[in-house]
Amino acid sequence: MAEFLLGPRARSAGYRLAGFDEIGSTNSEALAAAAAGDPGGIWFAALKQTAGRGRRGRAWESPSGNLAASLLVIPDADPNILATLGFVAGVAMQNAFAQILPRGAVRIGIDGADALNGAGRVALKWPNDVLADGAKIAGILLEMGKTVDGRHAIVIGIGVNVIAAPTGLPYPATSLRDLGYERRAEDVFEALAEAWVDAFSLWAEGAGIGAILSQWRNSAAGIGAPVAVAQDGVVRRGIFETIDSTGRLVMRDDEGARIVITAGDVHFGATASARS
Numbered sequence: 001m002a003e004f005l006l007g008p009r010a011r012s013a014g015y016r017l018a019g020f021d022e023i024g025s026t027n028s029e030a031l032a033a034a035a036a037g038d039p040g041g042i043w044f045a046a047l048k049q050t051a052g053r054g055r056r057g058r059a060w061e062s063p064s065g066n067l068a069a070s071l072l073v074i075p076d077a078d079p080n081i082l083a084t085l086g087f088v089a090g091v092a093m094q095n096a097f098a099q100i101l102p103r104g105a106v107r108i109g110i111d112g113a114d115a116l117n118g119a120g121r122v123a124l125k126w127p128n129d130v131l132a133d134g135a136k137i138a139g140i141l142l143e144m145g146k147t148v149d150g151r152h153a154i155v156i157g158i159g160v161n162v163i164a165a166p167t168g169l170p171y172p173a174t175s176l177r178d179l180g181y182e183r184r185a186e187d188v189f190e191a192l193a194e195a196w197v198d199a200f201s202l203w204a205e206g207a208g209i210g211a212i213l214s215q216w217r218n219s220a221a222g223i224g225a226p227v228a229v230a231q232d233g234v235v236r237r238g239i240f241e242t243i244d245s246t247g248r249l250v251m252r253d254d255e256g257a258r259i260v261i262t263a264g265d266v267h268f269g270a271t272a273s274a275r276s
């Protein structure tokens with residue numbers, strides 16, 4: 001039976017929690033709460049999702065023992081900056097892993113090549129994934145709804161591979177168990193909810209996005225390396241330079257042209273370097 005709890009900082013900040021053994025989709029539950037008049041600041045967490053989804057409507061597998069968590073927030077911020085809450089979630093997830101994994105398992109910065117099992121590190125992949133040893137261990141999905149009075153309601157959904165990773169994907173995936181760490185989904189959630197408090201406070205209704213993006217860059221995967229970005233059937237290749245002040249990916253192509261990417265599927269390494 002699920003034993004989800006909020007830590008002291010999350011409770012002090014006024015967050016609430018609804019925990020489930022099994023649910024269709026924590027994001028759907030949060031969106032429904034917004035439409036029903038919930039004031040926000042509530043987490044929905046589950047050990048198993050039966051109808052989870054990822055970006056672009058893709059299915060997201062979440063077997064029992066993994067973590068599916070969604071937070072409903074109703075920020076008083078410029079609508080144009082609400083998408084940067086995905087970077088807030090990435091920073092919070094990175095800091096949560098730093099709390100629940102052994103000291104030294106998490107390296108900050110692109111030179112941290114000696115982290116997990118001596119082979120890699122926990123890193124943030126643009127725009128919304130968390131990697132461990134170069135494989136996806138967590139994903140983030142933002143969805144927008146409306147409150148009963150017409151304000152923007154944002155749901156930040158986070159899925160973490162705690163005991164198992166999906167198979168048959170076009171990219172590598174891993175879990176905490178695969179990496180040799182036995183953790184409960186409830187413990188991962190508590191660390192995440194605590195880390196969120198600090199990251200969201202730093203974001204400060206969008207005023208602190210510069211500080212959030214700075215932290216995100218420090219944990220970014222692939223900066224300075226070849227990158228390929230697929231957009232609507234078109235693949236752009238180059239060197240991943242940075243993310244800009246609004247969170248867009250900036251790359252340089254082979255001719256030295258600067259390309260700014262707002263959305264797309266990102267690939268690093270041999271996949272990025274391949275020519276079709």
